[in-house]
Amino acid sequence: MTWLTPLTGAIAAAVVIPPLVALYFLRLRRRRREISSTLLWRRSVEDLEANAPWQRLRPNLLLLLQLLVLLALVAAVAQPIAQAGGRSGRTVILIDRSGSMRAVDEADGASRLDLAKAQATARVEQVLGGGWLGGGDGEVMVIAFDDRAEVRSPFSANARQALEAIAAIEPADGESRLLPALELARAFATTTDPDAPPEAAEAVALELFSDGRLADLDTTVLRKGESLRFEPVGAAGAGNIGFEVAAAERPIEGPGSIAVFASLFNTGSEAVAARVSIAVDGVVRAVLPEPVEIPAAKTGDQGEFQPGRASVSFLPFEQPRDALIELAIVPNIDNSVSANLLATDDRAAIVVPPPKRLRVLRVGGRGGVLGMLLEGLPLERLESISVAEFEEAGAEATAGYDVVVLDGAAPASLPTGRYLAFGATAPIEGFDDFGSRDGALVRSMRSEHEIFRNVNLDELSVASWRLIAPGRDVVVLAEAAAGPLILFADRGPVKVIQVAFDPLDSNWPLLRSFVNFTANAIEHLGSIDEAASLAGLVPGDTITAMVPPGVASVALRLPDGASIELGPGLDGAVAWGPIRHAGVHELSWTRNGREERRRVAVNRLGAEEGRVDPAASLTLGDEVVGGEAGATGRLDLWPWLLGVGLVLLFLEWIVYQRRAAP
Numbered sequence: 001m002t003w004l005t006p007l008t009g010a011i012a013a014a015v016v017i018p019p020l021v022a023l024y025f026l027r028l029r030r031r032r033r034e035i036s037s038t039l040l041w042r043r044s045v046e047d048l049e050a051n052a053p054w055q056r057l058r059p060n061l062l063l064l065l066q067l068l069v070l071l072a073l074v075a076a077v078a079q080p081i082a083q084a085g086g087r088s089g090r091t092v093i094l095i096d097r098s099g100s101m102r103a104v105d106e107a108d109g110a111s112r113l114d115l116a117k118a119q120a121t122a123r124v125e126q127v128l129g130g131g132w133l134g135g136g137d138g139e140v141m142v143i144a145f146d147d148r149a150e151v152r153s154p155f156s157a158n159a160r161q162a163l164e165a166i167a168a169i170e171p172a173d174g175e176s177r178l179l180p181a182l183e184l185a186r187a188f189a190t191t192t193d194p195d196a197p198p199e200a201a202e203a204v205a206l207e208l209f210s211d212g213r214l215a216d217l218d219t220t221v222l223r224k225g226e227s228l229r230f231e232p233v234g235a236a237g238a239g240n241i242g243f244e245v246a247a248a249e250r251p252i253e254g255p256g257s258i259a260v261f262a263s264l265f266n267t268g269s270e271a272v273a274a275r276v277s278i279a280v281d282g283v284v285r286a287v288l289p290e291p292v293e294i295p296a297a298k299t300g301d302q303g304e305f306q307p308g309r310a311s312v313s314f315l316p317f318e319q320p321r322d323a324l325i326e327l328a329i330v331p332n333i334d335n336s337v338s339a340n341l342l343a344t345d346d347r348a349a350i351v352v353p354p355p356k357r358l359r360v361l362r363v364g365g366r367g368g369v370l371g372m373l374l375e376g377l378p379l380e381r382l383e384s385i386s387v388a389e390f391e392e393a394g395a396e397a398t399a400g401y402d403v404v405v406l407d408g409a410a411p412a413s414l415p416t417g418r419y420l421a422f423g424a425t426a427p428i429e430g431f432d433d434f435g436s437r438d439g440a441l442v443r444s445m446r447s448e449h450e451i452f453r454n455v456n457l458d459e460l461s462v463a464s465w466r467l468i469a470p471g472r473d474v475v476v477l478a479e480a481a482a483g484p485l486i487l488f489a490d491r492g493p494v495k496v497i498q499v500a501f502d503p504l505d506s507n508w509p510l511l512r513s514f515v516n517f518t519a520n521a522i523e524h525l526g527s528i529d530e531a532a533s534l535a536g537l538v539p540g541d542t543i544t545a546m547v548p549p550g551v552a553s554v555a556l557r558l559p560d561g562a563s564i565e566l567g568p569g570l571d572g573a574v575a576w577g578p579i580r581h582a583g584v585h586e587l588s589w590t591r592n593g594r595e596e597r598r599r600v601a602v603n604r605l606g607a608e609e610g611r612v613d614p615a616a617s618l619t620l621g622d623e624v625v626g627g628e629a630g631a632t633g634r635l636d637l638w639p640w641l642l643g644v645g646l647v648l649l650f651l652e653w654i655v656y657q658r659r660a661a662p
Contacts, residue, residue: 008077008078010074010078012073012074012077012078013070013071013074016070016073016074017067017070017071017074061655062652062655062656062659065648065649065651065652065655066652068645068648069645069648069649069652072641072642072644072645072648073641073642073645075638075641076638076639076641076642076645077638078638080637080638080641090138090139090140090141090155090189090204090205091123091127091138091139091140091141091204091205091207092140092141092143092185092188092189092204092205092206092207093120093123093124093140093141093142093143093162093166093207093209094143094145094178094181094182094185094206094207094208094209094210095113095116095117095120095142095143095144095145095166095169095209095210096113096116096145096146096176096208096209096210096211096214096233097113097144097145097146097169097170097171097172098145098146098147098172098173098174098175098176098213098609099146099171099172099173099174099175099176099342099344099345099539099582099604099609099610100112100176100211100213100342100609100610100611100612101113101116101171101176101210101211101233102171102173102342102343102344103211103234103238103240103341103342103612104341104342104343105234105235105238105341111171112211112233112234113169113171115233115234116209116210116231116233117166117167117169117209119209119231119233120142120166120207120209121163121166121167123207124140124142124159124162124163124166125159125163127140128140128157128158128159128162138157139155139156139157140153140155140156140157140159140162141153141154141155141156141185141188142162142165142166143181143184143185144169145176145177145178145180145181145184146172146173146174146175146176146177146539146540147174147175147176147177147180147215147539147540147578148174148177148180148540148578149180149181149183149184150184151184151188152165152166152168152169153165153166154188155188172539172580172581173344173539173580173581173582173602173604174539174540174578174580175215175539175540175606175608175609176210176213176214176215176609177214177215177216178208178214178216178217178220179216179219179220182206182220182222185204185206186223189204205227205229206226206227206228206229207228207229207231208228208229208230208231208618209231209233210230210231210232210233211232211233211234211612211614211615212230212232212614212615212616212617212618213608213609213611213612213614213615214618215608215609217618217619217620220620220621221620221621221623222620222621222623228618228620228625229625230617230618230625230626232614232615232616233614234612234613234614235614236613236614236616237269237613238268238341238612238613238614239266239267239268239269239270239272239297239340239341239612239613240266240267240268240340240341240342240345240610240611240612241264241265241266241267241268241272241274241294241329241340241346241610242264242265242329242340242342242345242346242605242607242610243262243263243264243265243327243329243345243346243347243348243603243605244263244264244265244309244605244606244607244610245261245262245263245605246260246261246262246263246327246348246349246350246536246603246605247260247261247262247350248260248261248325248350248352250352250355251316255355256318256319256320256355257316257317257318257319258316258317258319258323258325258352259313259314259315259316260278260313260314260325260327260350261311261312261313261314262276262311262312262313262327262348263309263310263311263312264276264292264294264309264310264311264312264329265294265307265308265309265606265607265610266294266295266296266297266307266308266309266310267297267305267307267308267607267610267611267612267613268296268297268613269296269297270296271293271294271295271296271308272293272294272296272340273291273292273293273294274291274292274294274329274330275287275288275291275292275329275330276288276292276312276327276328276329276330277327277328277330278314278325278326278327279325279326279327279328280317280319280323280324280325280326281323281324282324282326285317286314287330288312292310292312293310294308294309294310295308295309295310296308305611307607307610307611309607319352320354320355321354322351322352322353322354323351323352324349324350324351324352324584324599324601325349325350325351325352326347326348326349326350327347327348327349327350328346328347328348329346329347341612342610342612344582344604345604345605345606345609345610347603348536348601348603348605349536349583349584349601349602349603350536350601351536351584351599351600351601353527356402356526356527357378357379357380358379358380358402358403358522358523358526358527359379359380359381359382359400359401359402359403360374360377360379360381360382360383360401360402360403360404360405360522360526361382361383361384361385361397361398361401361403361404361405362374362382362383362384362385362404362405362407363384363385363386363387363390363404363405363406363407363409363411364386364387364406364407364408364409364424365384365407365408365409369503369504369509370405370407370422370503370518371384371407373514373515373518374405374518377518377519377522383401385397387409387410387411390409390411391411391412391413394415395415395416396415397415397417398415398416398417401417402418402525402526402527403417403418403419403420403522403525403526404417404418404419404420405419405420405421405422405522406419406420406421406422406424406426407422407423408422408423408424408502409421409424410424410425410426410427411427412427413427414426414427414428414494414496415494416493416494416571417493417494417495418494418495418496418525418526418528419494419495419496419497419525420496420497420499420518420521420522420525421496421497421498421499422499422501422502422503423466423499423501423502423503423505424466425466425468425498425500426496426498428489428491428494428496429471429489429491430470430471430472430473430474430489430491431468431470431471431474431487431489431496431498432468432469432470432471433466433467433468434467434468434469435466435467436464436465436466436467437464437465437466437467437482437483438463438464439462439463439464440461440462440465440480440481440482440485440501441460441461441462441480441481442457442458442460442478442479442480442485443479443480443481444478444479445457445477445478445479445486446475446477446478449477450520450524451477451497451517451520451521451524452477452478452517452520453516453520454513454516454520455513455516455517455520456513457478457513459507459511459513460506460507460508460511460513461506461507462480462485462501462505462506462508463505463506464501464502464505465480465485465500465501465505466500466501467482467483467500468483468484468487468498468500469483470484470487471489473489473490474487474488474489475487475488475489477497483500484500485499485500485501486498486499486500487500492571492573493546493571493572493573495525495528497521497524497525536600536601536602536603536605537579537600537601537602537603538579538582538602538603538604538605538606539578539579539580539581539582539602539604540577540578540579541577541578541579541602542575542576542577542578542579543556543574543575543576543577543579543585543587543600544573544574544575545573545574545587545598545600546571546572546573546574547568547572547573547574547587547589548572548589548591548596549572550591551568551572551589551590551591552567552568553565553566553567553568553589554566554567554568554574554587554588554589555587555588555589556576556585556586556587557585557586557588558581558583558585559581559582559583559584559585559602560581560583564576566587574587579602581602582602582603582604583602584599584600584601584602585599585600585601585602586598586599586600587599587600
């Protein structure tokens with residue numbers, strides 16, 4: 001048992017108990033009188049015997065009862081507590097600050113994060129006590145998490161420190177992952193005793209305040225000896241609608257126009273009709289005339305959750321310049337509040353760059369098929385050089401070119417640039433060439449990748465190709481049974497799409513897919529920085545960009561208006577992250593006295609984090625944790641002491657009344 005406010009109890013005892021005892025020591029001085037009989041003075045016998053103010057304390061039931069009443073009261077003031085289940089006094093408060101915790105269930109506008117912080121505050125006050133007279137041997141750590149976790153307050157018995165840390169937690173827009181928070185708590189709870197076994201860790205009480213929509217529950221388990229108390233936050237049965245996908249592209253036949261597509265989701269139990277608007281550079285262009293009917297969510301055959309989905313599209317419109325396109329769900333008057341509790345996924349931004357005519361450099365060449373194809377593309381400039389000329393030019397070889405096509409060429413090294421390599425393996429880390437092989441058919445391909453737009457490789461037959469063992473971070477875009485045929489490697493300033501065979505060693509030049517693939521690959525590489533903007537980023541990603549040579553400083557403006565100064569690396573690359581909030585981020589710099597900028601859209605898309613109905617329990621491995629499961633709280637004893645004090649006070653009153661009766 002421990003005491004939350006022992007000093008307060010001690011002060012109270014020192015104030016009230018000594019005066020009570022003194023009252024029984026003190027006696028009144030009376031004058032001695034001669035009387036005929038003392039029979040009428042039986043009730044005053046003890047007082048008549050006293051001839052001094054202080055006497056030996058005699059046994060007295062009233063005094064005993066009064067002392068017990070006061071002891072019960074001052075003990076209650078000291079707030080004694082008992083550990084439930086023999087737990088230690090260390091508690092880890094885990095507060096979910098992910099995107100779904102922005103949902104507003106309450107009529108007063110309080111978010112789920114506000115409710116979680118209020119519950120956590122009450123828990124800290126219960127464990128550590130409040131005020132400067134608080135005490136006790138307990139310690140509390142506060143961890144806030146979304147897709148990443150951070151310690152907001154280390155283990156401490158200081159209640160004010162923990163409460164201030166909780167109050168300072170701000171919402172983020174990342175997805176919710178429990179494992180990083182658990183690992184962080186384990187790292188701080190692990191014993192540093194050199195004589196203890198490596199796996200030894202102090203028993204701590206893990207208390208989670210969340211809506212339970214955790215993305216990594218399938219891969220998260222509690223270790224032996226760990227227990228978790230889950231405090232669910234949010235209204236049961238809550239629904240939400242939002243954007244799951246938002247995309248825009250410039251059609252090949254009309255690069256001066258833009259087509260916009262989107263997909264909506266519904267996690268509620270009822271179908272919802274939503275209207276969608278589109279704005280270009282802050283000006284609303286159109287609102288869909290008819291609401292989009294989004295079906296209700298349902299449960300699949302295997303018990304899996306399946307949100308309702310619906311697609312929308314806007315007719316292509318002319319936009320020859322770059323543009324910021326924003327899609328928004330327009331609130332309907334007849335929609336109930338429970339249909340859409342989360343506002344952050346009601347908007348989606350897309351940054352579309354201006355149409356671009358690329359400058360291409362061709363290196364090497366064993367035939368004219370690829371050269372003829374390149375000459376037929378709508379390029380701004382096309383030049384060809386030999387491998388020797390490319391190596392002699394060094395780092396200046398790629399200056400002024402958007403894409404370099406290696407036509408069967410394998411230079412000694414690759415300077416900064418974006419490369420499309422055919423045949424010979426490009427000299428880059430992650431492409432380990434270990435010989436050649438005859439005969440191959442495409443077994444699988446990432447058909448969703450934009451380089452395969454209008455590309456079908458089912459009829460492709462390869463006579464000879466290079467066997468390449470890809471590195472762990474190399475993306476295999478198409479592969480045969482024996483190995484990859486098309487790969488992509490991103491090495492920061494150097495990006496390579498590698499085709500592991502020469503087109504002349506296959507039937508590809510006879511197929512339409514060869515023309516479409518080459519055009520798509522060059523377009524993808526030439527606008528790869530802009531492609532990241534088109535696809536958009538999500539909270540938790542990192543913003544990366546290449547700036548022109550000579551730029552010394554880059555300003556990053558965040559969605560809330562704050563600005564951060566970034567310094568480009570020697571290769572002109574800038575990076576900042578992880579991104580914490582959704583919205584449009586803008587990079588700007590000055591070159592030759594002129595300000596240039598690049599906007600990056602960060603969207604919180606997806607039905608998984610958009611699902612806002614709180615979980616009643618969590619399944620971690622084989623263990624099910626509910627709101628009461630694994631409770632690790634303490635038992636407050638002061639209410640019981642107050643009850644005992646009241647009972648003793650009643651007994652004291654009865655004894656007094658009996659003695660006072662005639």
